[in-house]
Amino acid sequence: MSAPGYPIGILAELTHRCPLQCPYCSNPAKLLKANTELDTQNWLRVFNEAADLGILQVHLSGGEPTLRPDLEEIVSALSARGVYTNLITAGVNVKQERIAALKDRGLDHVQLSVQGATPEVTELIGNMKGAHEKKLETARGVREAGLPLTLNAPIHRHNIHQVEDFINLALELDADRLEIANVQYYGWALINRTQLMPAWDDVMAQVDLVEAAREELRGRLLIDFVTPDYYAKFPKPCMGGWARDAFMITPDGTAMPCHAAHTIPHLVFDNVKDKHLAEIWDSSPAFEAYRGTDWMKEPCRSCDRREQDYGGCRCQAMAIAGDAAATDPACSLSPLHETMLTIAGQTQSKEAPADDFTYRRIGVNA
Amino acid sequence: MAITTTRKRLVVSEATKPRLPSYVRLHHDAVRGAWALLSPEKVMWPDEISLDILRRCDGASSAGQIVTALAAEYDADPSMVHDDVMEFLQTWADRRLVIA
Numbered sequence: 001m002s003a004p005g006y007p008i009g010i011l012a013e014l015t016h017r018c019p020l021q022c023p024y025c026s027n028p029a030k031l032l033k034a035n036t037e038l039d040t041q042n043w044l045r046v047f048n049e050a051a052d053l054g055i056l057q058v059h060l061s062g063g064e065p066t067l068r069p070d071l072e073e074i075v076s077a078l079s080a081r082g083v084y085t086n087l088i089t090a091g092v093n094v095k096q097e098r099i100a101a102l103k104d105r106g107l108d109h110v111q112l113s114v115q116g117a118t119p120e121v122t123e124l125i126g127n128m129k130g131a132h133e134k135k136l137e138t139a140r141g142v143r144e145a146g147l148p149l150t151l152n153a154p155i156h157r158h159n160i161h162q163v164e165d166f167i168n169l170a171l172e173l174d175a176d177r178l179e180i181a182n183v184q185y186y187g188w189a190l191i192n193r194t195q196l197m198p199a200w201d202d203v204m205a206q207v208d209l210v211e212a213a214r215e216e217l218r219g220r221l222l223i224d225f226v227t228p229d230y231y232a233k234f235p236k237p238c239m240g241g242w243a244r245d246a247f248m249i250t251p252d253g254t255a256m257p258c259h260a261a262h263t264i265p266h267l268v269f270d271n272v273k274d275k276h277l278a279e280i281w282d283s284s285p286a287f288e289a290y291r292g293t294d295w296m297k298e299p300c301r302s303c304d305r306r307e308q309d310y311g312g313c314r315c316q317a318m319a320i321a322g323d324a325a326a327t328d329p330a331c332s333l334s335p336l337h338e339t340m341l342t343i344a345g346q347t348q349s350k351e352a353p354a355d356d357f358t359y360r361r362i363g364v365n366a
Numbered sequence: 367m368a369i370t371t372t373r374k375r376l377v378v379s380e381a382t383k384p385r386l387p388s389y390v391r392l393h394h395d396a397v398r399g400a401w402a403l404l405s406p407e408k409v410m411w412p413d414e415i416s417l418d419i420l421r422r423c424d425g426a427s428s429a430g431q432i433v434t435a436l437a438a439e440y441d442a443d444p445s446m447v448h449d450d451v452m453e454f455l456q457t458w459a460d461r462r463l464v465i466a
Contacts, residue, residue, distance in 0.1 A: 053397070056404055086406060108388075108406075150406055168368075168369060168371075172370075219375030221371075222461060
């Protein structure tokens with residue numbers, strides 16, 4: 001295998017602590033406690049190593065990254081190296097002074113999650129009273145501070161009817177971008193799949209609506225659409241290819257090719273506390289495992305699309321096929337594609353009571 | 367669809383004075399020895415001609431002036447440069463990577 005190129009981006013989960021308890025959270029089911037988090041000096045060292053390695057963008061995420069009191073210091077350090085900083089926040093209990101301070105430190109962009117277009121849905125999903133109003137307040141604060149704003153709306157059966165409302169909300173809040181992101185089913189979302197999976201008809205209506213809105217709003221609002229895997233023809237190029245140009249770091253310093261990679265049991269991860277980031281990027285066993293195309297089996301191995309989608313999502317292959325080197329079952333060429341459609345069909349046809357979520361909490365699935 | 371907004375699409379003309387929005391940055395990447403365009407979710411690697419246009423999107427020069435300057439620099443037919451530059455700017459404006 002040829003040597004890897006330089007990586008472009010890192011998703012840095014600064015903490016797993018979060019005031020919200022969304023049942024599709026992309027954090028692992030086994031959440032890390034505060035006392036395992038990397039300290040400030042370690043993060044600053046890692047981000048310097050990242051800039052040396054060619055990293056151009058860092059997505060500061062969580063959990064809720066604003067719970068880290070050293071966030072300003074981290075943004076300053078990245079900004080000093082010319083790295084593009086994107087804050088990914090739930091936007092509850094974030095003070096206006098803090099937003100302004102982050103802007104002063106060189107923060108480039110804010111991505112705010114919105115669980116619902118109405119207070120009822122936001123509170124149902126995040127399991128927090130008053131969350132909706134706080135989010136709107138944060139969005140206004142971001143624009144007031146002169147920072148650009150993206151709204152990220154994860155879509156599932158409880159808000160798939162609100163897509164049009166999310167578009168109007170994005171415009172009302174003067175957002176530059178809106179992400180309509182259908183939930184991907186691993187981790188917490190897999191635990192809650194029955195409660196979250198939308199119905200086929202609703203998915204189809206959503207696709208039409210988003211396409212029409214993109215056309216109508218061309219040049220006015222940028223809408224990124226993460227399509228639903230379970231109803232796809234071809235898989236997504238997850239992370240743009242395994243360890244190809246982006247990776248992530250967990251709160252305790254574990255470097256992983258994607259945020260669900262821990263669901264593949266045989267992978268061996270390195271920690272940024274023990275090794276230089278350049279060494280991890282070049283030779284971490286977990287990064288090497290599915291890098292490039294040499295690991296592929298059929299039908300991926302001889303497929304014309306193998307360097308477009310890199311076989312799709314390894315974690316979804318693990319979850320559905322029981323083999324992380326299998327073709328992502330989201331692909332219509334996968335022998336398990338029918339199984340995936342059957343799961344989607346069975347799941348969404350059941351009447352799932354809304355209050356039946358396993359909410360994301362530390363210790364729940366430990 | 368019931369969309370309510372007063373926000374307008376930028377229709378690029380010769381009088382438009384294009385600039386990069388605050389969330390888009392041209393950055394010289396020392397590791398790769400190349401110019402990168404950094405935007406919220408994407409890093410792009412503009413070619414030389416794109417870079418020549420983007421560098422002139424300073425909010426002071428009009429699209430017409432950018433065409434004149436580039437035609438002189440490339441010793442090219444201004445009418446051809448005109449069409450290329452206008453098309454480029456409109457495409458980028460529609461992706462909200464260039465504003466005015």
